[in-house]
Amino acid sequence: MSNRICCVVNCSNSYKNTTNVKFYSFPNRPHEKNLKTLWVKAVNRLEINGHIWQPKSHSLICSNHFVGNKKSKDPSSPSYVPSLFPQVYKKKCINEEQTSARYNRNVKRQEAKLKILPVDSFSDIPLGDSEFNTLNTLVCTESKSVDVACQVGLDYHDKDSFKFECVFNKSNNDVSTQASIPIDYNYTFKKPNSIDVSCGPDVSSIHLNYFQGFHSIDNESQLKDLTGTTFKVFKLLLSLTLDSTCSTISKENRLLMFLIKIKLGITYSAISVLFNVNRTTVTRIFYNILNSLVTKTKEFIFWPNKKTILETLPKSFKKNYPNCRCIIDCTEIKTEQPNTVEQRVHMYSRYKNAYTVKVLIAITPNGLICFLSKCYGGKASDTFITNDSGFLLKLEPGDEVLADKGFPGIKVPCDEKQSILVMPPILHNGWFTEEEVIETYNVASVRIHIERVFARLKTYGILNKITSDLLSSIDDIIHICCVLTNLQSPIINE
Numbered sequence: 275m276s277n278r279i280c281c282v283v284n285c286s287n288s289y290k291n292t293t294n295v296k297f298y299s300f301p302n303r304p305h306e307k308n309l310k311t312l313w314v315k316a317v318n319r320l321e322i323n324g325h326i327w328q329p330k331s332h333s334l335i336c337s338n339h340f341v342g343n344k345k346s347k348d349p350s351s352p353s354y355v356p357s358l359f360p361q362v363y364k365k366k367c368i369n370e371e372q373t374s375a376r377y378n379r380n381v382k383r384q385e386a387k388l389k390i391l392p393v394d395s396f397s398d399i400p401l402g403d404s405e406f407n408t409l410n411t412l413v414c415t416e417s418k419s420v421d422v423a424c425q426v427g428l429d430y431h432d433k434d435s436f437k438f439e440c441v442f443n444k445s446n447n448d449v450s451t452q453a454s455i456p457i458d459y460n461y462t463f464k465k466p467n468s469i470d471v472s473c474g475p476d477v478s479s480i481h482l483n484y485f486q487g488f489h490s491i492d493n494e495s496q497l498k499d500l501t502g503t504t505f506k507v508f509k510l511l512l513s514l515t516l517d518s519t520c521s522t523i524s525k526e527n528r529l530l531m532f533l534i535k536i537k538l539g540i541t542y543s544a545i546s547v548l549f550n551v552n553r554t555t556v557t558r559i560f561y562n563i564l565n566s567l568v569t570k571t572k573e574f575i576f577w578p579n580k581k582t583i584l585e586t587l588p589k590s591f592k593k594n595y596p597n598c599r600c601i602i603d604c605t606e607i608k609t610e611q612p613n614t615v616e617q618r619v620h621m622y623s624r625y626k627n628a629y630t631v632k633v634l635i636a637i638t639p640n641g642l643i644c645f646l647s648k649c650y651g652g653k654a655s656d657t658f659i660t661n662d663s664g665f666l667l668k669l670e671p672g673d674e675v676l677a678d679k680g681f682p683g684i685k686v687p688c689d690e691k692q693s694i695l696v697m698p699p700i701l702h703n704g705w706f707t708e709e710e711v712i713e714t715y716n717v718a719s720v721r722i723h724i725e726r727v728f729a730r731l732k733t734y735g736i737l738n739k740i741t742s743d744l745l746s747s748i749d750d751i752i753h754i755c756c757v758l759t760n761l762q763s764p765i766i767n768e
Contacts, residue, residue: 280336281329282317284360287336296337298345300329312355318363341370352377485548488526501533502734507761508533514570515563523551523559531556532563536754539735561747567757568750574757577644577668588766591639594716595696598639599673601724602665602681604656605731606630607752609740623652631740631748634659635731635756637724641765643756649748657683669693676721726765731755 279288280297287295301310310329317335319327337343339356346353352373484490491497494504501508508529515529523531531545535556542556549556583599591598609629612618623630630652636645647663660666660681669675671692677684679698688695698717699710706714731737734755740748 278332278334280339281319281333282335282339282356282359283319284362285336285338287338292336296344297334298337299331300333300335302331309355316356316359341373350377350380487524487549488530500537501530502537502758503533503761507758510761511567514567516566518562521559523549523555528559528563531559532567535560536734536736536751536758539738564747564750564754568753571754571757574760575643575646575753578638578642580670580673583638586638586640588639590720590766595639595674595676595720597672597674597694598676598696598720599669599693600636600638600644601676601721602634602636602645602660603678603721603724603728604632604634604659604680605728606632606652607737607740609745609748610742612745613742617651620651620653626652628652631745632659633752634663634665635724635727636665637727639720639723641723641727643727643760646753646756649752655683656680660684661687666691676717678721723765727759730759730762730765734758 278297279286287297289297300313301307313335314326314329317327317329321327335356337345339358340346341352341357344353345356348354358370491500497503497505497508503511511533512525512529515525517525518528521528527549531549534540534545534548535542542553542560545556546553580599584596587596587598606623606626607630608626609621609631611629612621618629621629621631623632631649632652632654633649634645634647634656635643638644645665645668647659647665650659650662657680661684666684666687669688669691673691673693674696675688675693676696679700681695681697682700685695696717698714699706736744736751737755740751744751
């Protein structure tokens with residue numbers, strides 16, 4: 275420490291040769307960054323390379339370079355920044371006594387302005403909630419003069435019955451205030467016409483933008499995001515929904531709750547928050563709408579006749595599969611773990627490694643869902659579901675049915691119906707022949723349409739994972755999802 279000296283040029287003060295001189299480190303705290311810059315600028319040293327000198331952690335500056343031989347933390351003080359330097363700096367000479375005296379006078383003047391004289395008494399005035407806005411009394415003194423300021427804000431229409439006095443006693447510098455209100459004073463005031471901006475706007479006059487159900491939906495894009503339907507489809511479903519005389523919720527909002535549950539798959543509690551109703555109310559509305567729509571939309575999934583299929587057959591089918599009646603496949607939907615052991619045995623799918631329900635779906639060549647089986651456990655095979663669902667009963671002689679490799683067990687029943695089951699060839703000898711490769715490509719090029727339908731079906735969030743409470747209504751839920759898929763635009767533009 276004895277080797278540490280003042281950093282100012284031509285200043286030889288150090289711990290060795292001084293006793294009454296203090297040494298200060300440069301300000302290094304984050305909030306003192308500007309102060310450190312002022313100190314460095316005042317010291318005005320240069321490095322050998324010509325750059326501005328920057329203090330190190332051990333750099334010091336002695337108190338001889340501060341006015342009054344002591345640094346100050348007051349920004350208005352002349353000793354806030356070092357200003358006394360040797361002649362080599364060629365700076366303007368500062369009169370230390372005059373600078374200190376000027377600062378001391380300024381401090382005393384500020385203290386005098388902040389001095390508040392005592393107020394003897396303020397009479398207790400019975401005030402209402404908004405009759406008097408402010409009642410502030412401030413008495414300031416400087417030298418021999420006294421300033422008295424009184425401010426009273428009134429919201430009152432009868433000025434004659436109210437008296438207010440402010441008295442100043444010069445003999446003892448006392449200030450007193452007095453308010454007189456008659457006993458029979460009626461504390462009823464008119465509501466002000468203007469709004470006090472400082473207190474914020476009148477909440478009653480603000481239009482609050484919050485979700486108000488169906489009337490908050492401004493365009494079709496918003497409706498599609500919430501329900502997956504257009505306004506035309508929504509109007510169609512609304513006409514199929516039964517009116518409820520015991521519900522205060524509008525018909526549009528009840529249908530909107532149902533479709534939000536189907537599309538987004540969120541909980542009943544979340545929907546209850548959106549519509550500001552009880553959770554049980556949302557649950558009851560969901561099942562009421564579900565049962566109503568399932569009854570009214572049974573014919574929305576139908577088996578078209580062969581003539582209609584041929585008239586709407588896309589070009590991609592006409593070359594290789596002109597007699598195609600439908601494309602079939604099974605899809606699995608994950609569920610929560612069932613409650614009983616028996617359900618777990620039937621619903622566990624080794625293919626998905628999860629508990630699932632499985633359905634068989636058939637679509638026409640142009641992408642319309644024309645057959646939907648009931649739901650089976652994930653353990654059931656594609657062949658078993660096809661034979662058990664009654665699908666084969668709908669086939670007619672000459673019909674071509676496109677399927678994947680998971681349906682070899684239905685070839686015999688199709689032959690008995692004089693129908694043709696078209697599947698990709700199965701690998702036997704380790705490689706495909708040229709004809710088998712071409713056939714595989716042809717089947718895949720048209721079978722892809724059922725995968726596109728499944729992709730549309732899985733956009734309904736309620737099918738992401740079926741909860742345990744929905745398992746009892748899973749057949750109806752999948753039926754509604756298939757109906758909504760059929761009501762979308764065709765997957766093939768032509």
